[in-house]
Amino acid sequence: MIKFERFELSNGLKVIAHRDPTSPIIAMNIIYKVGSRDESVRRTGFAHLFEHLMFGGSTNIPKFDIPLEKAGGENNAFTNSDFTNYYLTLPKNNLEVAFWLESDRMNNLAFSQASLDVQRQVVIEEFKQNYLNQPYGDAYLLLKPLAYKKHPYRWNTIGKEISHIEKASMNYVKSFYKKYYNPNNAILSIAGDISISEIELLSKKWFEPIRKGKDIDILYPNEPIQTKQRKKSVFRNVPQNAIYMAWHMPKRADIRFYHCDLISDILSNGNSSRLFRKLVKEKSVFSEINAFVTGDLDNGLFIIIGKLMDNKTMDMGVEAINNEINILSTDLISKYEHEKVMNKIESNLIFSQISVLSKAMNLGYYELLGDAEKWNKELEIYRSIQRADILNTACKIFQAKNQNTLLYNRL
Amino acid sequence: MHINRSKMPTTGKHIQLNISEPNMVILDNGIETYIIDEGEVDFTRLDFVFNAGSAIQNKGLIAESTIQLLADGTNTMSSEDIAKKLDFHGAIIDTNLTKDKASLTLYSLNKQLPKLLPILKDMFENASFEEYELSNYINRKRHQFSLNIDKVKFKAMLEFNKLIFGSDSSYGRVKELSDYDAVLRQDLVSFYNSQYTPQNTYIIASGSVKSDTISNINKYFGTNQGKPVIGSINKFQVVDVTSINKFIKKEGSLQSAIRIGKPVIGKQHQDYNSLIVLNTILGGYFGSRLMSNLREQKGFTYGVNSYIMNYQHGNYWSIATEVNADHTDEAIDEIRFEINRLMNEKVSNTELDIVKNYIYGTYLRSFDGPLAKAERFRSAKDLDLNFEHYVSSLDEMMTQTPKQLHTIANEYCNYEKMIVLVVGKTKNDNIAI
Structure with a gap:
C-alpha cells in the first residue's frame, strides 16, 4: 500500500x-x-x-x-x-x-x-x-x-x-x-x-499564483471499427525478415485492457511464455518474438513483433503466430498459467514501489487515469480476472478482420 | 504571499552519504556473502558474481554463452522446467557480463525465495549445456549480432575496444561473426567447471534481507565444494598499443559514430578523482561542455558523453557520440577544441561549483536504497575496493580547485595522444583524422 x-x-x-x-x-x-x-x-x-x-x-x-x-x-x-x-x-x-x-x-x-x-x-x-x-x-x-x-x-x-x-x-x-x-x-x-x-x-x-488556463475539452475522432484484414509489405536493407502484427484493443481504463495485458504476458513474458517456448525454442521459426499492449488512453493496439529465422518464410511466420492466437481464442488458459502470470504481475508491481522516482511517476500516472488510488487497487483488479474473461477478450480481439500485418522484408 | 522568482532558493548543505560497509557472512564452503538489509518493501535482490568474464575465456563467446545458458537445463531439469518454475514464482532474472565478471541477479518477493533458491543452486552446480540448447541459442544470437553490427554505434563500440586494448589482448578481443560457428559444448563445460566454483564466487543480498533468507543462502549455496579443475584457464594477455586513428566507411549512413579516447589511470591512482571531475566538466552530465557545444548550440547530435571505464587490469577514457553524418568533421573539430580548452584555460569557480554539486547529487542518488547500494558495492568490489573508497573519493572531488584541475588536464588530456575512430562518413574519406 x-x-x-x-x-x-x-x-x-x-x-x-x-x-x-x-x-x-x-x-x-x-x-x-x-x-x-x-x-x-x-x-x-x-x-x-x-x-x-x-x-x-x-x-x-x-x-x-x-x-x-x-x-x-x-x-x-x-x-x-x-x-x-x-x-x-x-x-x-x-x-x-x-x-x-x-x-x-x-x-x-x-x-x-x-x-x-x-x-x-x-x-x-x-x-x-x-x-x-x-x-x-x-x-x-x-x-x-x-x-x-x-x-x-x-x-x-x-x-x-x-x-x-x-x-x-x-x-x-x-x-x-x-x-x-x-x-x-x-x-x-x-x-x-x-x-x-x-x-x-x-x-x-x-504554483498557486500561476493563472489558470481555459479548460480543454477535446473529443478525439473515434477510430472506425476495422472491417477487413490489412496487410502491407516493404523491402529494406535489414539482416532478417520481420513480422509486425497489430490488433485494435480497448483503452487503458477498460477492464478488458487488463485481459489483454495478461494475454501479452502469457504470450511473451518470460522464458516459459508460449511464443518463446514454441516459436523460438521448439520450432525455431523466430530468433526473437514479443507481444505487448500499447496501454493508450484511447483504444490502443495489441502488438506482436517477430524476427524470422533465415530458413523460414514469411508465410510460415504468419501462420505460426496465427496458430497461437487461435489457441488463445478457443481454449481456456490452464490454472497453472493463470497463477503464473498473476505472480509475475505481483512481483513487478511490488518492485515498482521501491524507488521514490518510480513512486512519484506512478502516482501521477494513475491520477491521470482518474485516481492515484488506482495504483493500490491494481493487483486486486488483476486478481479478479477469471480465465473465461481472458478467453472472451481473446476471441473478440483476435478476429482476422481486426488484424494488421506489416511484412518487413530483407532486400 | 510575495515570491521572488528571479532568485534561486538557497540550497542546503551536503548531506553525508549514509553508507556503512555491508555485513559479511561466510558460507560453509567459504563463499563471501555481503548483506545490505534496509528494505521496507518485502523484496530481496541477490547478486551472484563469478570470476567468469570475457577476458578469461580462451575463445570468443564462451563466457557470454555460459552465463546465458545457465537457465537452459541441468542434469535434472529441462530448460522448460526451469523457465516454468522461475516464471511461476515471479522471479525477475538478469544476467550481466563484463570483461572481468559474469553475474546473475535475482529479484524476488521474500515469500517466493524458498522456492527459487534450489533452482538457482541447480543452475550453478549442475548446468548441462545440452547440444540442442546451445545450437538454438547460437542461431538466435548470430541473428541478433548481424542485426547489431549494421548499427554504426555497435560497430564503433567493438572497434574502439580493439584500438584501446589491442585486438589480440585479453581485454581487446571482441566478438566476430565467425565466433558463432566455433562455440563447442565442451568449451562451455570446461569454462563452467573452472570458473563457477565457490572460490570464484561472491554473493550480495540486498533489500529486506530476513535472517531465514541468510540461512537459506547458506543451505543452498554453502554446500558446494566445486569440481576438480582439469586444464587451465586463459592467461591474461596484454599487448602494447600504439595509438592509431581509424575510419570505417559506411555507405548511406545518416549518422557517424565517433569515439575518441585513450587508456588512463585507474581508481587507486592519486589523480583519479581529479580526472573524474575533469571528465564530468567535459562530457559527464547534461550541462557538460560537449553537450552544450555539440547538442545545445550546434544541433549536430541528440547526445554526446564522456566516461571512464574501469576494469581490473585496465581503464580507458572515452568520448562517444553519434552525429549527423554531414557534420562529422566539424563535430570532431569541436571535440578537439573542448579537450584543448581543458588544458588551455582554468575552469571557472561557477562551473566547477555546478559540477561538484552535480557529482554529489549523483552519489546521493546512486546510494539511494539497498538495491542501488548493491549495484555500487558490486562495482567497488570488482575492483577490490569498498564503500569507504566512495566516501573518500567524494570528499576529495569536493576539494578540487581550478588550479589543480588545470595541472591534471595538462598531464592527461592531450588530444594528440588520443585514438580517434569514426564509423560512418566524413567529407574526405582519405583524411588522417
Missing part, C-alpha cells in the same frame, strides 16, 4: 504527495495532459518538440538544467501519444529548488528563437538516430497508419515526417504553450522524505 495525500490548488493544479522517510532523495513529477494525439495532422511531432523547448529557458531561469545541477539534481522527460511527463530528483534539503524550477516554466517560457532553432535540429537528429538510421527503425512509422485511419494515433510521437518539425514556428509554439501548459491541465506528484504540510505550503507559494 502506498499512502499519499492529494489536494487541488485554486488554479486547478492537482498535487499528490507521498512520504518515504528512508530516502535522501526527493522525486518530483509533472504530467501535462498533452501528447501527439493533440497534434494537427499537418504539424505532427510537435508535442515532443515542445518537450525539448521546455528546457530552453523560462522567464527567470535561462537554462533549466544549470540551477538544477547546482542543487545536485537530475531530470528528464518523455512524450507519448497521450501526455508529456517531466521528472526530476534532487537531495531532499533542496526541495524548494524543484518547486522554483517547475513553477517558473509553468508560469512562463522565455520563447527564445535560438532555442527553437537548435531544438528543431536536435529533434531531427533524434528522428534520424532512432527511426531512420537503424534497422527496423521506421516500422512503427509504417504500422501505426496501417492500423489507424482516423484517430491521431495514426502518427508516431516523433512525427510523421521531418518536414513537420522543420516547419515549426514560434507563433505556434506560443499558442501551444498557452493552450496546454496550464496548472489546470497538469498533475504534480512528489515522493520522498517530506512533510505533507510543507508540500502544501510550497505548492501554494510557487
Whole structure:
C-alpha cells in the first residue's frame, strides 16, 4: 500500500504527495495532459518538440538544467501519444529548488528563437538516430497508419515526417504553450522524505499564483471499427525478415485492457511464455518474438513483433503466430498459467514501489487515469480476472478482420 | 504571499552519504556473502558474481554463452522446467557480463525465495549445456549480432575496444561473426567447471534481507565444494598499443559514430578523482561542455558523453557520440577544441561549483536504497575496493580547485595522444583524422 495525500490548488493544479522517510532523495513529477494525439495532422511531432523547448529557458531561469545541477539534481522527460511527463530528483534539503524550477516554466517560457532553432535540429537528429538510421527503425512509422485511419494515433510521437518539425514556428509554439501548459491541465506528484504540510505550503507559494488556463475539452475522432484484414509489405536493407502484427484493443481504463495485458504476458513474458517456448525454442521459426499492449488512453493496439529465422518464410511466420492466437481464442488458459502470470504481475508491481522516482511517476500516472488510488487497487483488479474473461477478450480481439500485418522484408 | 522568482532558493548543505560497509557472512564452503538489509518493501535482490568474464575465456563467446545458458537445463531439469518454475514464482532474472565478471541477479518477493533458491543452486552446480540448447541459442544470437553490427554505434563500440586494448589482448578481443560457428559444448563445460566454483564466487543480498533468507543462502549455496579443475584457464594477455586513428566507411549512413579516447589511470591512482571531475566538466552530465557545444548550440547530435571505464587490469577514457553524418568533421573539430580548452584555460569557480554539486547529487542518488547500494558495492568490489573508497573519493572531488584541475588536464588530456575512430562518413574519406 502506498499512502499519499492529494489536494487541488485554486488554479486547478492537482498535487499528490507521498512520504518515504528512508530516502535522501526527493522525486518530483509533472504530467501535462498533452501528447501527439493533440497534434494537427499537418504539424505532427510537435508535442515532443515542445518537450525539448521546455528546457530552453523560462522567464527567470535561462537554462533549466544549470540551477538544477547546482542543487545536485537530475531530470528528464518523455512524450507519448497521450501526455508529456517531466521528472526530476534532487537531495531532499533542496526541495524548494524543484518547486522554483517547475513553477517558473509553468508560469512562463522565455520563447527564445535560438532555442527553437537548435531544438528543431536536435529533434531531427533524434528522428534520424532512432527511426531512420537503424534497422527496423521506421516500422512503427509504417504500422501505426496501417492500423489507424482516423484517430491521431495514426502518427508516431516523433512525427510523421521531418518536414513537420522543420516547419515549426514560434507563433505556434506560443499558442501551444498557452493552450496546454496550464496548472489546470497538469498533475504534480512528489515522493520522498517530506512533510505533507510543507508540500502544501510550497505548492501554494510557487504554483498557486500561476493563472489558470481555459479548460480543454477535446473529443478525439473515434477510430472506425476495422472491417477487413490489412496487410502491407516493404523491402529494406535489414539482416532478417520481420513480422509486425497489430490488433485494435480497448483503452487503458477498460477492464478488458487488463485481459489483454495478461494475454501479452502469457504470450511473451518470460522464458516459459508460449511464443518463446514454441516459436523460438521448439520450432525455431523466430530468433526473437514479443507481444505487448500499447496501454493508450484511447483504444490502443495489441502488438506482436517477430524476427524470422533465415530458413523460414514469411508465410510460415504468419501462420505460426496465427496458430497461437487461435489457441488463445478457443481454449481456456490452464490454472497453472493463470497463477503464473498473476505472480509475475505481483512481483513487478511490488518492485515498482521501491524507488521514490518510480513512486512519484506512478502516482501521477494513475491520477491521470482518474485516481492515484488506482495504483493500490491494481493487483486486486488483476486478481479478479477469471480465465473465461481472458478467453472472451481473446476471441473478440483476435478476429482476422481486426488484424494488421506489416511484412518487413530483407532486400 | 510575495515570491521572488528571479532568485534561486538557497540550497542546503551536503548531506553525508549514509553508507556503512555491508555485513559479511561466510558460507560453509567459504563463499563471501555481503548483506545490505534496509528494505521496507518485502523484496530481496541477490547478486551472484563469478570470476567468469570475457577476458578469461580462451575463445570468443564462451563466457557470454555460459552465463546465458545457465537457465537452459541441468542434469535434472529441462530448460522448460526451469523457465516454468522461475516464471511461476515471479522471479525477475538478469544476467550481466563484463570483461572481468559474469553475474546473475535475482529479484524476488521474500515469500517466493524458498522456492527459487534450489533452482538457482541447480543452475550453478549442475548446468548441462545440452547440444540442442546451445545450437538454438547460437542461431538466435548470430541473428541478433548481424542485426547489431549494421548499427554504426555497435560497430564503433567493438572497434574502439580493439584500438584501446589491442585486438589480440585479453581485454581487446571482441566478438566476430565467425565466433558463432566455433562455440563447442565442451568449451562451455570446461569454462563452467573452472570458473563457477565457490572460490570464484561472491554473493550480495540486498533489500529486506530476513535472517531465514541468510540461512537459506547458506543451505543452498554453502554446500558446494566445486569440481576438480582439469586444464587451465586463459592467461591474461596484454599487448602494447600504439595509438592509431581509424575510419570505417559506411555507405548511406545518416549518422557517424565517433569515439575518441585513450587508456588512463585507474581508481587507486592519486589523480583519479581529479580526472573524474575533469571528465564530468567535459562530457559527464547534461550541462557538460560537449553537450552544450555539440547538442545545445550546434544541433549536430541528440547526445554526446564522456566516461571512464574501469576494469581490473585496465581503464580507458572515452568520448562517444553519434552525429549527423554531414557534420562529422566539424563535430570532431569541436571535440578537439573542448579537450584543448581543458588544458588551455582554468575552469571557472561557477562551473566547477555546478559540477561538484552535480557529482554529489549523483552519489546521493546512486546510494539511494539497498538495491542501488548493491549495484555500487558490486562495482567497488570488482575492483577490490569498498564503500569507504566512495566516501573518500567524494570528499576529495569536493576539494578540487581550478588550479589543480588545470595541472591534471595538462598531464592527461592531450588530444594528440588520443585514438580517434569514426564509423560512418566524413567529407574526405582519405583524411588522417
